[in-house]
Amino acid sequence: MLQIDKVQVLDGVTVYGDDSDIATFYIVPDVPRFRINDNLLPSFSFFKYRMPIDRVDGSKGGGFLVCDVELSLPAEKQEAVKQKLQAQINQRYANSNVEPPEVKIGNITYTRGAAKLNVENISEKFVESVFNPGKPSLYGRNLTPFTVELTDVGATFFEQALQNKGGFVQVSYDLYCPVKLPPIEARIWFNASKFQSFVQDFTKRETSSGAFRTVWRWLFGGSNKNRTEINETTQEYASEYQWGGVEIDFKDWTASDEVKQQVRDWAMNSLAEAVKAANEDKLDPFTEEQKKIPDNVTDFHRRISQFKFTNINQRYRESQAVEWNLAPQGMLEPIVNLKDKDGNFLKWEDFATTVDLDDPFFKTLEVPIRVNADFKELPIHSVDVHCEYKQGNTNRIQSFSFTNPDNLEKFKSFIENNHWQYKYWYQVNYKGRSQTFKSPEIETKDKFLTINVDDTGILAVDVMPGDLNWNQVNRAQVKLTYEATPSRVPIERQYVLDANQTQHSLREVVFAPVSEPYRYQVKYFMADGKEYEVSEHESRSPHLFINDPFNANRTVSLRAAGDLDNDIQTIFVDVRYEDEENNYSQSTTVALSRSNPFFDWTFPAIDDLRGTITYKGTIQLKNNQVETIPETTTTDTTIMVGRKIEEMVTVRVLPNLLDFNQLDLAIVSLAYVDAANNINARTELVFDGASRTPQTWVLPLKNRNANQYQWGAVFYLKDGSERTIPTQSTPNLTIPLRIPAS
Structure with missing residues (x-):
């Protein structure tokens, strides 16, 4: 696995080392580039309308920029970097009789990612919209298709800007991959509390008119009714507190300041995600029904309160697998700077087209089609896509067969009655199987049709160790179950990870789109003879990392309740965590007071879904009296102890x-x-x-x-x-x- 502190730059390219193999390296390309097809030409097209299109909302279109972007190194540059890495390995073995190992270039496993063009933020006077059908492919060359719809003035501007030899279009990738941490210890913690209350007082009094006014009305006429006085006051109060931080102990790690700053940035980004999640979890406002005064009352007092607490305490240590952010970005090399296979510079006019919108032929449906699946690694022989357009006198039917992700086909049809909807279905043919998966017929008017890997009816999961310590763990048994199959017969597989067998790959044909998460359960066999088993979890990730049995952390938050200013001196609490199924326990003692009303107890656990919390204690009052907190068992993560005020x-x-x-x-x-x-x-x-x-x-x-x-x-x-x-x-x-x- 990629280790972040084994990093160097060769020929302007960032190269990382492996955590266990001295001869395995991972190359991160320096800048994105246009995808180069089998004819060694860039995947790029520019269309400009001769006359703008009038639209219902009054806006006008002027053109399209269509391209594929990839994040990969040219073969010749990768070979040059590989040779320099081999020279480093040879130098290390120069004084040894051992044959130096051959350098291997590993594939980075990306878990998630996104890609953006800089034109997405350009003025709306130039750009109508930017279409990106989703995330990069996250494997191989990390392909990402883009389509930019331009206004009339935008088409003219981009036509000139894209021919500038200095470049104009920039691409930024935002990728995440699993890496091994260097010899450090890190703690990321965050606490948040939200409180709001509503206080309401209501009085209703009948007031007499008085003796003088009664006589006056008796003599001269008029009403002698009593007067009703109503007084109502309301108060609303809300408060919110957040506190957190990042603690990193670099120990004796002698990395560069730049690499250490990357570790700090990773930790701060993790804290920022926790803060964002806490801010999105808001208290519900008090409703009018809650504020309604009951009928037939003369004196009424109400107080409504509500709380929310957030507690996050994550610890990381050496060799633990974490998700790391890589963000390569840069200017795409202009088309006019690139050369064909004969060494000649490319010409702009070979990639640009001017369309006469008055031509009836322009009103055609043209849908690019591709399959985003790894045909080499997955048991897919081919994917057949069938498209139909039926409207008026037009009946267009086309079928295509795909055998690799670089295939790009187009479905074309004339348009009648301004009807742009078409229908399609696809069939997946599997290697060595006569049974196929055929999708239902789908009607759409999407301008781009992509069949993604999850739609091909294959469950693909790689099971591998995360931060397992093989000196402590003898082996880990993993049971993986998937139930969303058409036959309703669940798929169940068991794998054993040990020091000799560190990876298993599940490639199972389920004959339906993989739309539900799979479930997995882990049982650990320790070197000292003990056995631990964790509860069943769910995941959708194609990469399942099995971490240390004590990788889970439990946090119990103790909160003092009562009047700490005038009534309570100190609250002493004994807390114990019991996981009976794994014969595992933890305990601590806490003292809460006015100066320390909160305490978060974080401890390692085998299973964050199992175990109970038992607590008891005493309350020392300011008048020297002592009250007992009886022993209580709970599954709550926040415990209020003290004297309750009604x-x-x-x-x-x-x-x-x-x-x-x-x-x-x-x-x-x-x-x-x-x-x-x-x-x-x-x-x-x-x-x-x-x-x-x-x-x-x-x-x-x-x-x-x-x-x-x-x-x-x-x-x-x-x-x-x-x-x-x-x-x-x-x-x-x-x-x-x-x-x-x-």
Whole structure:
């Protein structure tokens, strides 16, 4: 497998070494280029309309640029690099009697990727659209077809720009492949929490009209109904916290600063993906139904809260297989700079066509067809594609046979009644089998038809070791199952990986598109005689890497609940993880407090889908009392421990009725005691000429029925006198202040 710290540049080309074979190398081409066909000509065409096409939306088309791009080295350049690598190997064996091994150029296994043209971001005045039917082929020459639709002015501009000998079109590949890490240790961690709450207070009071107004209405007429007063207040609060980081220990690794920076970039990109996923996982807004006031209530208080936590803690170590990003990019060599097989420069007019749109023949359907499958590695003999166009008096039928991915055929037909839909089906013929797979008939108006490898009815999976340590693991038994077969008879295969047999390839004809994931289960036989088995997992990847049995990490998040400021001193928690099926356990002890309310416990696990968490502990209160947390077993990854608060009640003190022309200062004392739940809360609120706005006091209720609190007030008047409201009990949520009479 490619090892990232074994890197060098030869003839402007980046070359990586293998993690285990000194003579195996992997070459990453320096820049993309136009695909060269069997006639040694570039796969490139430019079409310009003599007259623009009028469209319904008022826009106009002017031309097409069609090309295939590949990421590969010319044969002569690859041979030159190979010779220099062989010279390096020969030099290493110069003083040895051992025959130097022959250099081998390995194929990089790409897991995913994309390719883009720079013209995709050019002004819409030039480019109508860019069509790319998907990802690069991810094997061989990494072919990617592009079609660019141009406006009228864009066609004229590109016709001149593409003949510039300096080049104009740039291509950037974004590829990912599995690599072996160098002798480092890395930790990528990220935590996020989201919280939002909705608080609602509602009162409804019937107010009498008063005696004087009643007499007046009795004498002179009028209604004497009571008046209804409704007060409603709502508060919404939301908070979001994110924290994370990257820790890399390079140890004694003596790589260049450039390679070390690539490792940092890989780690930061992994962290960025975690942040992106957390930001997409949002809390649902409170609905109008949740905010609705119940019928027939006069006093109502509601608090709704919701939380979300994200915990990611990934550790990587030496020789572990990770996904690495390669991004070769650059300018495509202009057509006029390339030469034919006789050494003559190519001519622009041989690749450009001007079309007269007034010609009736222009109204034709022309669909390029290709098969994106590796005929050499897969048991495919050929793929037959049948196309039909039937409309009016036109009945066009064509069939094509494909035997390699470089074959490009075209289905052509005249168009009638502006009807562009056509139908097709394909048949896959397998090597050494009489049974074939025939697809259903499909109707489409796609301008490009590609039969992808997943559509050919072949399940192709390569099973290979990831970061297995053969000094610890004697062998790994892999059971692979695929059930989505037309016969409903599942395919089941078992493979054994050991130090001598490090790769198995599954190539199974299923006679249907591979549309569902396969399932796999691994059982490890350790060198010390122990056996571990992990749960069944699913995957769609054509490359299945079997990693170390302790490669999985489990994270348990402990969160303190309760009033850490006034009530709780410390929460001591003993946590234990048990995987009974594999006879494996881990344990730890944690102390949570006001300064450390969160703790994430990360430990290696054999199977991240198995095992239970058991915890118990004690709560040390600030009044020196101790409470016990009973032993509890859970499968949750986030555990709240402490003292649960049933409800938070907010008391509002209103100074609106105070006359500060005669008042200097008002002090309001509030107290709440719930001896059964060890709650003793007190506070004082001060109002003066500079502080006349309402103030609030929040009560933590553990018993909703114990909602009586005490309050009293002292008023200091400007004439030097004092007036007092004696201490009294009330459950009211609002206290309007008045200066009492002397």
